[in-house]
Amino acid sequence: MSEAAALAVQGLSAGYGGRAVLAGLSLPPVRPGTLTGLIGPNAAGKTTLLRALAGLVPAKGSVRLGAVELARLDGPARARHVTYMPQSLPQRSGLTVLESVLAAGRASAAALPERAARLHALETLERLGIADLALRSLAALSGGQRQLASLAQCLVRAPALLLLDEPTSALDIRHQHGVMQLAAEVAAERGMVVLAVLHDIALASRWCARLVVLAEGAVVADGPPEAAITPALLARVYGVQARVERCSRGQVQVMVDGLA
Amino acid sequence: MTETSHHAATLAAYAALLRRRALLVAALALAVAAALVLDIATGPSSLKVSEVLRVLMDPAGAELPARVIVWQVRLPAALMAVLVGAALSLAGAEMQTILDNPLASPFTLGVSSAASFGAALALVLGLGVPGLPAEWFVPANAFVFAFASVLMLQALARLRGAGVETLVLFGIALVFTFNALVALVQFVASQEALQQLVFWSMGSLARASWGRLGLLALAVAVVLPFSLRASWKMTALRLGEDRARSFGIAVERLRFLSLLRVSLLAASAVAFVGTIGFIGLVGPHMARLLVGEDHRFLLPASVLTGALVMSLASVASKVLVPGALLPVGLVTALIGVPVFLGLILARRERGT
Numbered sequence A: 001m002s003e004a005a006a007l008a009v010q011g012l013s014a015g016y017g018g019r020a021v022l023a024g025l026s027l028p029p030v031r032p033g034t035l036t037g038l039i040g041p042n043a044a045g046k047t048t049l050l051r052a053l054a055g056l057v058p059a060k061g062s063v064r065l066g067a068v069e070l071a072r073l074d075g076p077a078r079a080r081h082v083t084y085m086p087q088s089l090p091q092r093s094g095l096t097v098l099e100s101v102l103a104a105g106r107a108s109a110a111a112l113p114e115r116a117a118r119l120h121a122l123e124t125l126e127r128l129g130i131a132d133l134a135l136r137s138l139a140a141l142s143g144g145q146r147q148l149a150s151l152a153q154c155l156v157r158a159p160a161l162l163l164l165d166e167p168t169s170a171l172d173i174r175h176q177h178g179v180m181q182l183a184a185e186v187a188a189e190r191g192m193v194v195l196a197v198l199h200d201i202a203l204a205s206r207w208c209a210r211l212v213v214l215a216e217g218a219v220v221a222d223g224p225p226e227a228a229i230t231p232a233l234l235a236r237v238y239g240v241q242a243r244v245e246r247c248s249r250g251q252v253q254v255m256v257d258g259l260a
Numbered sequence B: 001m002t003e004t005s006h007h008a009a010t011l012a013a014y015a016a017l018l019r020r021r022a023l024l025v026a027a028l029a030l031a032v033a034a035a036l037v038l039d040i041a042t043g044p045s046s047l048k049v050s051e052v053l054r055v056l057m058d059p060a061g062a063e064l065p066a067r068v069i070v071w072q073v074r075l076p077a078a079l080m081a082v083l084v085g086a087a088l089s090l091a092g093a094e095m096q097t098i099l100d101n102p103l104a105s106p107f108t109l110g111v112s113s114a115a116s117f118g119a120a121l122a123l124v125l126g127l128g129v130p131g132l133p134a135e136w137f138v139p140a141n142a143f144v145f146a147f148a149s150v151l152m153l154q155a156l157a158r159l160r161g162a163g164v165e166t167l168v169l170f171g172i173a174l175v176f177t178f179n180a181l182v183a184l185v186q187f188v189a190s191q192e193a194l195q196q197l198v199f200w201s202m203g204s205l206a207r208a209s210w211g212r213l214g215l216l217a218l219a220v221a222v223v224l225p226f227s228l229r230a231s232w233k234m235t236a237l238r239l240g241e242d243r244a245r246s247f248g249i250a251v252e253r254l255r256f257l258s259l260l261r262v263s264l265l266a267a268s269a270v271a272f273v274g275t276i277g278f279i280g281l282v283g284p285h286m287a288r289l290l291v292g293e294d295h296r297f298l299l300p301a302s303v304l305t306g307a308l309v310m311s312l313a314s315v316a317s318k319v320l321v322p323g324a325l326l327p328v329g330l331v332t333a334l335i336g337v338p339v340f341l342g343l344i345l346a347r348r349e350r351g352t
C-alpha cells in the first residue's frame, strides 16, 4: 500500500429490527499505523459498531477508508479492505488450525498459489506463537488458543482496516500483551487502521494511542488515554468510583474504590 | 535457517495428511466399484463375480441369459443405487454445511415428504403433469413437489433476517405438513392405490431404467463441479457466518446456489426410487469422520460414502430374506447404522 489510509465515520446509524443501537455516530479520522481502542460498558454497541463498519449489519451513513467509501461497496468488495474478528469462534468446527487459516485466505479471490499460501499461513501462526498447533483440530483447543487461531485467520488476510472484537478476552497476561504488541507491529508495518474492542483499561492505555469510549451507542470520550479516562467518565459510564493515576512511567492506572 | 526449512516438518505433515485423505477417497471409490460388482452378482439366479466382470467387459461374447440379466436387469438397478446414494449424500453434506446443522438432510427437512406427497397425488388421485407417459407420471410429480419444497426453503432464506435456525424449523414444519397431507390422501385412497403408495414410499430400485439412470446421472454430473468449486467457501463458512462474510464470501448467494443444487439432487433421487431416509443424513457424517471438514475432500468423500452404503443396502435387500426382494429404503438404515457406529467407535479409540 503506497498511501496509508485513515478511517473516517460520518453519521453512522445501525440497529436490529427497527431498534436503533447507533444513531448518527461520527468519529474524527482514525490514524493508520497505530492501535485505537474502543471501550465501553456491556451492550454499549461496540460489537454493533464494528459489524456496521465491516458491513455485516445494515447501516446508514458514511464509512470512508482513505478515498474509498466503504458503504458503497458490496460484501465481497468491502472484504478486500476490511476484516472483522468476531468475539467467538464456533466450537463445533472440525477443521485444523492450519486449514482454518488457509480457508480464510482462500475464501475470496486473489489467493496465493497453494504452496505459498501454506507457508504464509504457517508464518502467521508462528508470529502468534501457535505454529505448533497448526495440525490440531480447532475443537480441541483451549479458549485462549482458539482466540489466537481466530486472530491468525484475520491477520492472514492483510486488510487495510482490521476490527478486533475483544481479541484478548480469553488470554493470560503474557498473551494479552503479546497480541497487543503483535497488533501494534502489524499496524505499523502495513500502515493498517486497527480498531480493537477492549475491556481492560490498563491494557488499552498501554498499547493504544487513542481510546474511543462508547456508551449507549454514542461516543462519550475520545482522545489519548490520559485525556479520555477520567474519574468523572468512569463514574458516569461504568458507575464505579475510581481514581485515575499515572504510574512512574506516565501510564494511566485505574483504581476502583467502590461502586458509584 | 530459512523460513522454508523452519516450517518444513509441519508442511510435510500437512502434505502427508492431504495424501492420506486422497488415498481414503480413492479407497472409497474402489469400495464402491467392488460393491457395484457384488450387487450385480447378487440375485435370484446368482452369478459368479468373475462371470459378471466378463459379461461387463465383453457383452458380445457372453451367452444371452447372462447378458440379459447383467445388462438389462441388474446393472441399471445397481447403478441406480450408486447414483441415488451419491446424490442424497452430497445433498446432505451441502445442507449440513450451509445450514450449520448436523441434522440437516433432504429427509429431515421435508424434501422426501414433499416427494411422497407428489407421488401420492399421482398414484391415488391421478393428479399430475398432463401428457406424460405412464413411466414418468409419478416421478415427475414427485420431482416437482420435492423441488418446490426446497424452493420454499429458498424463498424463506431470501427473506431478510431469516437465520438458518428459522430455515431448519421451517424444513421440519414441511415434514409434518407433507406427512399429514400424505396421510390424508391415504385415507381416501382405494385399497390398491394405497398399496402402491406404501410400496412407493418404502423406496425401491426395481424402478430403475436406462432412461431414468441417464437423467439422474446428468443431475449429478451437472451439480458436482459446481459443488466442488464452492468447496473453499463452504470450508470457510464452517468458521461462522459473520467471519465468512467478513472474509468476502457472499453467504446469501452461496446458500442460494447450494440449495439450488440440493433441490436438483434430492428431487431427482427421490423421484425415481422413493423415500430413502438414512443416506443423506449419515453419508456426510461418515465422510467427515474419515477425511475431516476440508470440503475439497468432504464433498467427494460424501458422494462415495453415500454410494457405498446404498450399494451395500441393495445387496442386503436381496439376501436378507431369501427369495424376497426387500424395498431398499427399509434396508439402508439396517446396513448403515452398524457401519456408522463402527466408525464412531474406531474414532473414539484413536482418541481424536
Ligand SMILES: Nc1ncnc2c1ncn2[C@@H]1O[C@H](COP(=O)(O)OP(=O)(O)O)[C@@H](O)[C@H]1O
Pocket (backbone or CB within 6 Å): A016, A021, A040, A041, A042, A043, A044, A045, A046, A047, A048, A049
Ligand atoms: N443480533 C441482535 N439482535 C437484536 N439485538 C441485538 C443483537 N445484537 C446486539 N443487540 C443489542 O444491541 C445492543 C448493543 O449490543 P452490542 O453491540 O453487542 O454491545 P457490546 O458489544 O458493546 O457489548 C444491545 O442492547 C444488544 O442487546
Ligand SMILES: [Mg+2]
Pocket (backbone or CB within 6 Å): A046, A047, A048, A087, A165
Ligand atoms: Mg460485544
